[in-house]
Amino acid sequence: MAHPSISELAGKPAPRSLLVDVPQLVGAYHSVTPDPDNKAQRVAFGTSGHRGSSLDGAFNQAHILAMTQAIVIYRQKHGIDGPLFLGKDTHALSGPALETALEVLAANGVETRIDAGPNDAAGYTPTPAISHAILKHNRGRSEHRTDGIVITPSHNPPRDGGFKYNPPHGGPADSDVTSEVEKTANELMKGGNRDVRRIPFARARVATCVKRHDFISPYVTDLGGVVDMDAIRASGLKIGVDPMGGAAVAYWAPIAERYGLDLTVVNDVVDPTFGFMCVDGDGKIRMDCSSPYAMAGLIGLKDRFSIAFGNDADADRHGIVTPSVGLLPANHYLAVAIDYLFRHRPDWPAQAAVGKTMVSSSMIDRVAARLGRRLAEVPVGFKYFVGGLLDGSYGFGGEESAGASLLRRDGSVWTTDKDGPVLNLLAAEITARLGKDPGAAYRDLTAALGDPVYDRIDAPATPAQKDALKKLSPGDVTASTLAGEPIVAKLTTSPEGNAPLFGLKVVTENGWFAARPSGTED
Numbered sequence: 001m002a003h004p005s006i007s008e009l010a011g012k013p014a015p016r017s018l019l020v021d022v023p024q025l026v027g028a029y030h031s032v033t034p035d036p037d038n039k040a041q042r043v044a045f046g047t048s049g050h051r052g053s054s055l056d057g058a059f060n061q062a063h064i065l066a067m068t069q070a071i072v073i074y075r076q077k078h079g080i081d082g083p084l085f086l087g088k089d090t091h092a093l094s095g096p097a098l099e100t101a102l103e104v105l106a107a108n109g110v111e112t113r114i115d116a117g118p119n120d121a122a123g124y125t126p127t128p129a130i131s132h133a134i135l136k137h138n139r140g141r142s143e144h145r146t147d148g149i150v151i152t153p154s155h156n157p158p159r160d161g162g163f164k165y166n167p168p169h170g171g172p173a174d175s176d177v178t179s180e181v182e183k184t185a186n187e188l189m190k191g192g193n194r195d196v197r198r199i200p201f202a203r204a205r206v207a208t209c210v211k212r213h214d215f216i217s218p219y220v221t222d223l224g225g226v227v228d229m230d231a232i233r234a235s236g237l238k239i240g241v242d243p244m245g246g247a248a249v250a251y252w253a254p255i256a257e258r259y260g261l262d263l264t265v266v267n268d269v270v271d272p273t274f275g276f277m278c279v280d281g282d283g284k285i286r287m288d289c290s291s292p293y294a295m296a297g298l299i300g301l302k303d304r305f306s307i308a309f310g311n312d313a314d315a316d317r318h319g320i321v322t323p324s325v326g327l328l329p330a331n332h333y334l335a336v337a338i339d340y341l342f343r344h345r346p347d348w349p350a351q352a353a354v355g356k357t358m359v360s361s362s363m364i365d366r367v368a369a370r371l372g373r374r375l376a377e378v379p380v381g382f383k384y385f386v387g388g389l390l391d392g393s394y395g396f397g398g399e400e401s402a403g404a405s406l407l408r409r410d411g412s413v414w415t416t417d418k419d420g421p422v423l424n425l426l427a428a429e430i431t432a433r434l435g436k437d438p439g440a441a442y443r444d445l446t447a448a449l450g451d452p453v454y455d456r457i458d459a460p461a462t463p464a465q466k467d468a469l470k471k472l473s474p475g476d477v478t479a480s481t482l483a484g485e486p487i488v489a490k491l492t493t494s495p496e497g498n499a500p501l502f503g504l505k506v507v508t509e510n511g512w513f514a515a516r517p518s519g520t521e522d
Helices: 022-031 061-077 094-107 127-138 175-190 216-225 229-235 252-259 330-344 363-371 382-391 420-434 438-449 463-470
Strands: 049-053 084-088 112-115 147-151 160-166 210-213 238-242 262-265 307-311 318-322 353-357 375-378 394-399 403-406 489-493 500-507 512-515
Touching (some): 022 094, 094 112, 094 160, 127 147, 127 216, 127 420, 229 252, 229 420, 252 420, 307 420, 318 330, 318 438, 330 353, 330 438, 353 382, 363 375, 363 438, 375 382, 382 394, 382 403, 403 420
Parallel strands (some): 084 112, 112 210, 238 262, 238 307, 353 394
Antiparallel strands (some): 307 318
């Protein structure tokens, strides 16, 4: 039975009527001036950067000018004077936003490194490649540290743009950083951006402080340090990949070539309307590689490959398609990955914890307990995993929305941001080493640990409703039981670090529910 909110278009190829008007979108980016007194049009960093659409006055040139200058000011204040890595994904607004950011960075003399794309144009750069580049540059270095900006709204619809800052630790900026940048940016916008330094793009792109950078080769070369690529090659697995029109599109051929993999890219189209996608459950085009509706095209190819996978537009999320079950639910794959990794990474620290968000499946709790590993349960947002991945105290950090990263095989840091390609390749390693795909491996887990049920329901919310959800307190729940079981906890902060959930989680011995507003969409 279909969920009542599921669109009739869900899982079907996107009709032309759904495709965004790219010229209109880009035109609005340049022509619409946001109102700094309108909360919906101010700079606001959610769980992963500022997001919005130029059509709504929420992602326009004024925002990028202000945010970039605010980051320049933040860097100066905190002594960050190394190069800044700047990347974009394949959303229509990402190209114009990169040009605007470069105009500000060059005017301020910030050494900026952008992808060495074809025809002297900036190519596409996955979020994990930016994190990898930052950490590689900063390793063993206490001076002239680098940081990065990734221009992406992740899996959000084609009409959206996004802008996020990764400080020298390589991961998403924490709230203390984003609140400082956000405050400065809104002050700049309030002043009409008069205090923003800027030069024309024609000058910025040839400025001496702007340098082309090869993000692909170092990332591809290092992959063998985090995933057992030899095992994948030796197994002869037939691998299918759908970059879903995203920033990883140019990465898979070099990966296949370097490691000798039998890998087929089933779709190499880059189209800012994402018109090749299947429609998501709510009737929108969304590059959500954990959605069975958005991934319908790749799921249909499952019997052609030993393992198949996709990524979202900035390649920080993974979607795994197996012959045994089709698209593996994100929570199921996280549980399998954790169970496998902590058994097959002998050089990982003996005390390395399992990192999960408060709204991930309780199967992960059961897996961690069986492994004898500490469970680090944090609020929603990958920024909460950064410190643990950086110092090796977390072996793995994963979100229910199909974003995760892990340590290198030697137990040192790999990336401190979500890494879709690595989680994809890990699925191939698991299949190669276990002789069964992750879907079959999850069935083994349920036979041993039980078979929890998990569902997530997304519903539209107004700003007022989102504010109300953020302010929920334990006192708002007067019931003493949930589904016939006594309620044992009402949580508004995380067990790990006591950080705010910005929502409420109600727990019984065998179940839970949580209610919280999205930090990235309405």
